Amino acid sequence: MMSGLHRCSSAPLKNGLPPQELLDDLCSRFVLNVPKEDQQSFERILFLVEYAHWFYEDNTVEKNPSLKSFSLKEFTSLMFNSCEVLKPYVPHIDDIFKDFKSYKVRVPVTGAIILDQTYERCILVKGWKGTSWSFPRGKKSKDEEDHACAVREVLEETGFDVSGLLSKEEYIEVIFGQQRVRLYIIAGVTDDTAFAPLTKKEISEIAWQRLNDLQPASDDVISHSVTGLKLYMVAPFLKSLKSWISKHAPPVASKSDSSHRGFSVWKAKNSSLGSSSTSVDNQHTKPISDPHVAETGPSPVDETGPGKSFRNFSFNTGSIIQAMESAFSS
Template structure:
């Protein structure tokens, strides 16, 4: 990718260099303020008990949602999942005394903490049905459409595509993709997931009405992958996520598995391929 050049910082004729100095000082001050705010927040969380953290997360992620969101237990559960990521990725490193919890156990804890304020949740906590709510949510998630992008290089005689590997050592390699958000188009979901997982913004490379995609349905879940060719392999990729993507790499199409021929990633890359052969 070419270097993006900004406007010149040379003083305009008749102006004073003091403006540049003031801007620099303001920027430094803003950065200092932001760091101070983060430090204050980190200090506050470092002294909270688990129950106090649950009450804070309940307020941040659930209680103050719009009324239409609070009328759907599925939408509430998506917020619980977001809160769980925030808890494990940000709060526990700040406060190591907080217990690590899987999504099921954490969901029960946070929903219990939110039940006093959200009438819909009370219906499930009073009947002891939180486990059933979690199981239904996990089944619901598997039916949410998934969108992503197959990024291709510029060399057709050595055609390659970009794959990402999950965070755990046992995670598989797959195309950048993820579940579509409410009211989000398939195309926008694909662009967002590519940006989040690889740091690459292909918004200008993928037309809003693009018909260049592959699509299939597996176990009631629709998967759509858009094709974006012509990307230089020297392009720098860096995930914007935390503890979700561990590696990003180019793979030759000839090295990928197909329905007729199964293959594994090269030694040293770890993991296996996931949902590759249906699209190759």
């Protein structure tokens, strides 16, 4: 098998498209060289393609800016058209991608609501693109427990390890359509705690936000706070969070109002929004380079939805691997 992207020395094609050698390597690393159970459905395959996309954007493009950056859908089309085992399914790629998007919104999500010592502020993160804020959270991986997913996702998005503070019984859960979102309450974190994401191009800012500032602008406009923050994924948790706080005395009494205003604790230097630097730049990579790890896609969910006729399939990679090995050993 090919050992890594360092073997791909070919210059990128015109218009910044990656060379075939690079695409072959990505296909080998992220699609072919995985356990067979992860090749049994297009949902699993698309998760692997998504990991290849992250690796390409976070590593390859960053090291070679002449290469073109792609959306996930564009990159998926590129991989299907370039990878021999996926080429037969190119005519169905629109249905496959639509099915994948539908599948993703049904995968359970977990994360954490991190409160300061007065229970008056919480940590929110802002995505790399757009202006919406949310609690740090993410989708569960295959066979992953809820609390383990929360610890992993919070660590990736904030650099803060909540494993020693998390109680499996202290959480708030909300159902969004077909998706379950569970957020564990992590209370009593000091406001001088260092935060910085361990992933690239996913989080553009981390901030302590005052809970009073997160109140909906009105009963009719619950997606925005009184201060104008976009809170689509925050507002549904606030009522239950207030109820929890009313039953638990904070370890530190409230101070003056001015000393507990919200403030940013980390901001990316070079986000797509052009935000200025206020802290350490994001220098770490999402840990996806090894497709053998447990994070190879979430557990199977409801077997219905668009593209279901493509849900069960397998392909023989033996001949492809043998041909690739022969080509690189000659």
